[in-house]
Amino acid sequence: MHRAIQSLARLTALVGGVILLGLIALTTLSILGRSINKFLHRDFFDESLVGFSQWLLELGVGEINGSYELLEAGVAFAIFSFLPICQFYGAHATVDVFTSFLPDRINRWIAAFWEVVLAATILLVIWRLYEGMLRYLGNGETTVFLQFPVWWAYAASFAAGLIACVVAVYCAFVRIREAAQDQDILPLEHGEH
Numbered sequence: 001m002h003r004a005i006q007s008l009a010r011l012t013a014l015v016g017g018v019i020l021l022g023l024i025a026l027t028t029l030s031i032l033g034r035s036i037n038k039f040l041h042r043d044f045f046d047e048s049l050v051g052f053s054q055w056l057l058e059l060g061v062g063e064i065n066g067s068y069e070l071l072e073a074g075v076a077f078a079i080f081s082f083l084p085i086c087q088f089y090g091a092h093a094t095v096d097v098f099t100s101f102l103p104d105r106i107n108r109w110i111a112a113f114w115e116v117v118l119a120a121t122i123l124l125v126i127w128r129l130y131e132g133m134l135r136y137l138g139n140g141e142t143t144v145f146l147q148f149p150v151w152w153a154y155a156a157s158f159a160a161g162l163i164a165c166v167v168a169v170y171c172a173f174v175r176i177r178e179a180a181q182d183q184d185i186l187p188l189e190h191g192e193h
Helices: 002-040 043-047 050-059 067-088 104-139 150-181
Strands: none
Touching (some): 002 150, 067 104, 104 150
């Protein structure tokens, strides 16, 4: 089961990474198009190269319509996609100024406690995300430019969030087991375990 959860977390992060790379390319092309469009509207092009600039503008050189909508939906999905891998490897931000001097056994119990709290928080967030998805599914709201249903973005994030829930609950149980058995099972990002 350990390997299956790890593979699921990695796969979800890879999908999120591919989506994020696509969003970076989309945003770059949109900004580049908008900049070229502004450049083609300068006086020099309006006076000297009217035919050329008009031809480029007619090709559609400009900002990509709906890029903000895709960016908003895609980044939300990517965030939920990275939660499982971050959870599995214990890569969330931690402050151990007050606990670094404590014995490993106590630190394991502290880690287990916070793992349970984090799992409960992720479950709560995904439950509320699901409720939001149902609300948008029911009211039929669409995005302004692309006119795709808003619930699609919620559904994509919810799918990644369900995987985050599975990984979070698994990690909570494993951290409790680590504390009870005083042994390391899950990896930690900073390499102590």
